[in-house]
Amino acid sequence: MSLTSATPLLIAVLVLALTFAAVLRWWPRLAGRGWRRVAGRVGLLCLIQVLLLATVGLVANRTFLLYGSWAELAGHSKPAPPPGRAAADKPVRVLGRQATGTPGGGPPQVAGVIEKVMVHGARSAVDVPAYVYLPPEYFQKGNEDKKFPTTVVLTGFPGMAENLIKGLDYPKKAWSLVKEKKTRPMILVMLRPTTESARNTQCIDVPGGPRSETFFGTDLPKAVSATYRTTPQHAGGAARGWAVMGDSTGGYCALKLALQHPESYAAGVGLSADYKPEVDGYSGDLFHGNGAEERRSDLLWSLDHLPQGKTSFLVTTSTQGEANLKPTQKFIEKVKGPARVSSITLDHGGHNFATWRREIPPALEWISNRIGRD
Template sequence: MLGFHASTIRLDDTTAILITTGLAVALVALVPFRWDAWRRRRTGRTVTVLLAVVAVLVACGIAVNQLGGFYPTLGSLLGSSGNPGDGTVADIGEDGAGLNAALPVLAAHAAEGHGATLHLVLHGARSGLTRDADVYLPPGYTDPQQADVRYPVVEWLPGFPGEPREVAALFRVPDLVDAAIAAHRMPPTILIIPDTNGEPRFSHDQECVDANAGVADDTYLTTDLRAWATRALRVRPERAAWALAGWSSGGYCAMNLALRHPDLYGVALSQSGFDRTPDDVVTGDLFDHRADLVAANDVDALLRTHPAPVDILATAGADEPDEKAALGRIRTAVAPPVRLDTMVFPGGGHNQNAVRGQLPALVDWLGRHLPAPHTGTGPGPGVLVQPAPGVPPRVLPTPDPAPG
């Protein structure tokens, strides 16, 4: 209604610092200037001092935010989505029904040697969830001469608050994947970026799990998303051709989901991720004190009790004590047939600047662990292809259903 959205208000540029600093200086100067001039001195003094303190805190916060690279916009701080399709070239609608109509856009990008990222709304039949998602399709996907080619897949899971535009527009992961494919450091790969939390974002962190008597995020991100992709896109169905990746809570999600579903995924990448769900004011107790659900979503416990043939990369920054501690616990717990690589990046910190600096090395690692596309001999899009046999599905405890 006012013509702008919180996601359009930048917090990471010089203008924001100048405005907030100027306002803080003016309000601080107002305190002594009006100290004895207020008609109601107690009220006037109290209000001006409080305003000055708040302004100084906001200015300091904006400066620290720019140095640390935590939140680029007011929308990212509040967890709001002004444009869910930000960072994409076309909207293909409900369950990607408009994909064919977007093929000329994809072909135009492919003619320049690039893939393209599309936005859609995905309905989960098993989970009952409906959320936004972005899909990157590599160059060659629209080439009629490659109509039988099937591609490996990376599900790239955002960190909290969980919206796809963090990956597509803020960290520009599709661009990094595009460049890696062009440089032959990564095979042509389909990238799917789902919404891991839904709206409203800022008030709840769901950690990609099937919560007890709660939301079935695990089911949505694994069963529903994979079923849709296998029907709608030309993907390789084998577990070795499916990877999960993410930063922060998305990194925990990647490891946890891969170890819970080794029949579906062969690769997991955790960038500064944790090894278990937090129990804090934003997340809460997702498992309602059920010990079986806690253990079935604990990365360390899964590594010790249910190791599976999954290639995992887990990373942390040297200045991330909690993430380094989690990395140490993962190293202690890992056992064959899990294959674990670890990286500790110098400096860094849990912020977007560190993420950007580390991502090229992580994309290259993924490129070395994904198989190349191959010419499929089975049915094309529209027919659900079951994963090849090899690793049986795990028997997992069942959460209580959500009320109502």
């Protein structure tokens, strides 16, 4: 029984309603003094509060797709399947197809398509689920040999890749922007910023653990390029065909990958991004005493101490409602040539879907002007 299905929510609502009815019936019998009656009233109030919070939590999880399973909620990672011959021979395995949800729908030549895939990392030795949006132009007659610029899109953590389709509407926004002639068609590769189901690896190669940076920085572009008609990652030694963007933790990953892997990504977009990794119960020990890697993972430190490639960055924040305003301003100050930086600063906007929905269209336009051009 999935956490995001309607069944747990319906059960919670039913149990809450029955408990509330029971409280109304039994409350008069618990009136008066005496420790048993007082304890009974306190117990019923606590039970109602617990059930109410559980119901609200299930509603929030269904809305924002934070956790996909009970194991994820409990913080237990599901180990990736071991790499095998099938995975090695087929770096991207298509598991299914679904409609893009564009207005009016239609065949792939009109609406595009979303493929649910499993991406195998050759060097990182992990299999990671993702969704690939292929625009209508990918299937249209005359474009059989045409290659398309590609953008990797990352969720926050916790969060599910489905958020990018259902909650933030990336495919529909990309489709609409092309129809409005504001962007050129591009492929979107949508996934979480982690290589494990419940561990927040934050695009870092953990000593003795998941090689998340290797997967996102090297394996993912190579696997997708071997499967789909993507614009080459680089030409003449400079990246030009690929970008990476994300929100919150995904925004941190996007900026980290663009900064530290300019050979793979020509542009990086951080929507409400963090600028250094969070080390907590969800991440576990990311560095195991490796101070050099810990410093490198601080993006503000990296801008000061590491070479900056020919990469473009877009960062977003709000003067009211975002906690990353000052770090974003510091990031902008520290970017030096040949790298370039642009920014969006809203008057107000919290760390939430409503803010990111406002920022995604101009961010996609910005990306379209920076990748895949000859």
